[in-house]
Amino acid sequence: MAIDGVKIIDSDDAYDIYNDIVERYKDGIDVELIKKDWLNEESNFCTDELYTEIYWTALAYALWNIGHLDEDIKNKAMEIISKGASKLWNEIDERAVKARQKALNKLALQIQSENPRPIKKPKPQKRREPYFELGDVISIKFEDKYGICFVSDLEVRPRKIEYHIACARTLQDFEPTIDDFVNSSIAYKKMNTEFVLETDCWFNHKDLGELLPYLKKIGRIKLKPYSLGVLSPADSLENFYDDITNKSELWPFKTIEISEIIEEILEN
Incomplete structure (x- = not known):
């Protein structure tokens, strides 16, 4: 530490x-x-x-x-x-x-004395619901291509919603399906017996909300146990694109077929 x-x-x-x-x-x-x-x-x-x-x-x-x-x-x-x-x-x-x-x-x-100005609890906020759930597979509409990603982690708290989104390494000309996702690959590395995703865009609720016109849920999956190896703050479509197309020479990683690590298709 x-x-x-x-x-x-x-x-x-x-x-x-x-x-x-x-x-x-x-x-x-x-x-x-x-x-x-x-x-x-x-x-x-x-x-x-x-x-x-x-x-x-x-x-x-x-x-x-x-x-x-x-x-x-x-x-x-x-x-x-x-x-x-x-x-x-x-x-x-x-x-x-x-x-x-x-x-x-x-x-x-x-x-040794009481804090004269302790931190106060903020007033309760109206409950917000997340735009997506853990495991949701999402198509991404770029200017002339489509990408695919899924919600790899989700934190929902009264004052904060945060989304971790992992991108498949694919760009295509047509709107993807869940089959396109399953047949794609993803950046990863193996640490001992642990499977670590080497792709991650981290969005807050507000920033992801502004991108909803370009995002569409196409299914939901469950992968075999994994952890997140990259935590990259994001706020734009360009962050998705960069995550899909980054090169292993710049950030060392391997790729694996998603079909090899998927445990179950929950929604199609």
Whole structure:
């Protein structure tokens, strides 16, 4: 996990903890459930002295920011802070321990009193429904060609809908069918026994909505178990086109026939 600096929220782990707590709090998730979920992650995050310090301070800081830091977590964070910044920070920079200690001292002052301006929950928004569902196969209408893609992952939350869309490596002159998709290939790589898709356009709800005139659902499928190896933000048809036509010389990947990895056609 990357550590970018000595601030309380300045590493992959700290960002994961802070962002999850704040976003779920804003989504209206019960705070006690959020705490329970993250306390259950202690053994996964506290792998050594340095990451134990990062875990407990990030947890305390996030909960303090939303106005729900309890005594047990505060006391655990204060216990960590009282030991001083881990000497393992020196492996990042010879001056890091001193700078980290300043950040810890500031945090100690903060969490010993209530946050005067905690993050507030936004007003509930009208529920939105996603445009597509996981596994939906979609034709893409370009200026003079058609492409094919499918929804490889979907996150639906009260304030956010995000779509991950994986493109088949095909362009054709006529509107595609589900059979055209099944007979196409897709970029992938194999890591141990895991199948990893090496194609991905990531859209928010608003941006994908603007492209709906060019998109049409043509079926729904279920692939054999896979994970996403590329997470590329997107907001235009050009992102689809680039994903379909990119070259393996620029981004190393192999291709595989979709017919080899499909588990079931759910809708045709």
